[in-house]
Amino acid sequence: MTRMTSWVGRNRGFTGAFLLFAALFVGYQMxxxxxxxxxxxxxNANESVVIGFLAMAQTVPVLMRGLDLSVGAVMTLTNTIASHVVTGSPIQQIVGMTITLAAGTGFGLMNGLIVVYGRIQPIIATLATGAVAGGLALLIRPSPGGEISSDLNWALTNAVFDFTETLGFAQDGTAAWLQPIANIPMPLIIMAVFGICVWVPFKRTVTGRTIYAVGSAEGAAYMSGLPVARAKIAAFTLAGYFAACAGLYLAIQTSSGNADINQAGAYTLNSIAAVVLGGTSLLGGVGGAIASLIGAGILRVISFYFRILSIDPLMQSLIEGLVLLAAVSIGALRTLRVKNTLELFR
Known part of the structure; x- marks a missing residue:
């Protein structure tokens, strides 16, 4: 009990976000x-995957006191790429998915190299590279289109039973091993496999711990001999990977690609709000990608309420805007408690 109390005390932001999400989600379901x-x-899971991946993408730079304004554009770019290459036989589809993820990861690597060796502030560098990604997306897919396998769409956007049935693993659905997991949404498994299972091991590496150290005190991390440059490059590379996961899933979900720049901007802003709602500090060093998934869940549940409460569409943007403003304001509360101004630069 003491250990649990201690953990909650160290993770008040995450705990509060989880309780808020649970209350909102249970209320919505009722x-x-x-x-x-x-x-x-x-x-619900299908509608949450894209913003969930983008929240994870935004988290890693934020942990270093940076913002990646290109995550929405990279998502859009990889979405258009996927609409061209994720087609054909199952092997060709797997190759296409690999190409899509590699493209987003490579773009994130480019962001990291520009920030580290170009010595440009992340918010400025990614604002510029985001415009480049948006332009490339329009070049690749001038108008919405493309064709993703209907079987792939069905298998990855429904329950585990539908996935196994489509792949021929359980034709009648009576297999004993399938029964306990048959109704689990595949989108959640995709988030776990491509998101959580990547983040958790990375967080425990020297590079992952260095990201937290840089966010807490970059000067101290450097003087301690930690690989600061490598950590920064890795952070933006991982952000590109998660953004690519979002773009790939969006292509599979919609069975097409769309270079929607306005959508990219909206998703980028929502990713920042999700990060803050999940308890990750904009001042760096505190939080994590899993916490940001909870923040993304909060944003999505709020939008779910719009449907069942019949809220005027003209009011929905206002409410979402107020939520975004509140989320960013929460992230700034720490600065109001600072008495010594020098602590703001630690």
């Missing part, structure tokens, strides 16, 4: 006419 059903869970 109000929904078909709440607590597999169909509703799958729909």
């Amino acid at each position: 109000m929904h006419p078909r709440g607590f059903s597999t169909a509703v869970f799958i729909q």
